[in-house]
Amino acid sequence: MKENNVLIPEIYASYPYDGKVLEYYQGVFESVYILLHPFYKAVTLELEHYNVDRWPKKNDFIKGHYPIAWHEILNLSELENISQIDVALRTMIGAIKQQYENKTWAKQVFELYELTKIIPCDEGYISPFLENPLLYAIKELGYDYLFTIDEFGLNDPEKMQIDYLIDNDQLDKCNYTEDHQLLFATHWDCHCTFLCSSKKIIDQILDIHPFEGFFCTPKTEVYWGLHEI
Known part of the structure; x- marks a missing residue:
C-alpha cells in the first residue's frame, strides 16, 4: 500500500511505532499479548569472544545460554515490577526521552549483571529463546508457513516453511x-x-x-512501562 508515494505496510504485517497498541490494530486483530524477551546467562558460550560479524547462530546461542524470566529479575533485584524493568532497559539503550529515563533503575540492572553475569535481554528482534517455542506452537495450530517482512515493507514478503525457520535464523x-x-x-x-x-x-x-507476558488493555501503550498496562 502506498500513501503519497511512501510505502506503507499492511496492518496485519506491521507494528505501531508509538501510541496505544490495540487502537493501532483495531479491526484487524482482537487481542495483543506482550511476549517479554528473557534475560539470559552463559552456560558454555561466552559472548565476549564474538562480534557482530561473527555472532553465534540462533540454535547455538540457545544451547550456550539459559533464559531468565523478568519475574526472576524482580526476585534478584530491588526493582518492584516489570514496568520498572522496561523503563530501566529502555534507559540503558537510550530509547526514551531524557525526562522519562530512570538511571537508578538502569543502574540496578547493570549492577545485577556485574554481580551475577545475567545479561539484559535484547531489543529490536524476537528473542532466540522465544522463536522456536512460538514457531512450534503456531505449527501445532495447523500452520506450515509464515510470511516474513521488515517493518517498512520495503521488500516483498517471503513465504517460508516453519520447519525451515526453526532450523535457521530467518x-x-x-x-x-x-x-x-x-x-x-x-x-x-x-x-x-x-x-x-x-x-x-x-x-x-x-x-x-x-510465555511470560501480559495481554494489552485499551490503555496499553507501545512504551508501556511509562503508562498503565
Whole structure:
C-alpha cells in the first residue's frame, strides 16, 4: 500500500511505532499479548569472544545460554515490577526521552549483571529463546508457513516453511500467517514482541507454551512501562 508515494505496510504485517497498541490494530486483530524477551546467562558460550560479524547462530546461542524470566529479575533485584524493568532497559539503550529515563533503575540492572553475569535481554528482534517455542506452537495450530517482512515493507514478503525457520535464523521484524489471522512483530526499541491474533488463538498458544507476558488493555501503550498496562 502506498500513501503519497511512501510505502506503507499492511496492518496485519506491521507494528505501531508509538501510541496505544490495540487502537493501532483495531479491526484487524482482537487481542495483543506482550511476549517479554528473557534475560539470559552463559552456560558454555561466552559472548565476549564474538562480534557482530561473527555472532553465534540462533540454535547455538540457545544451547550456550539459559533464559531468565523478568519475574526472576524482580526476585534478584530491588526493582518492584516489570514496568520498572522496561523503563530501566529502555534507559540503558537510550530509547526514551531524557525526562522519562530512570538511571537508578538502569543502574540496578547493570549492577545485577556485574554481580551475577545475567545479561539484559535484547531489543529490536524476537528473542532466540522465544522463536522456536512460538514457531512450534503456531505449527501445532495447523500452520506450515509464515510470511516474513521488515517493518517498512520495503521488500516483498517471503513465504517460508516453519520447519525451515526453526532450523535457521530467518525471522524478520514482522512475521505473519497467510490467512492474516496471526502476527508477531518486534518494535526496534522494545525488549518484547507483540503477538497479535484473536483471544482464542493466543490462549491456545499460551496453553501450548506459557510465555511470560501480559495481554494489552485499551490503555496499553507501545512504551508501556511509562503508562498503565
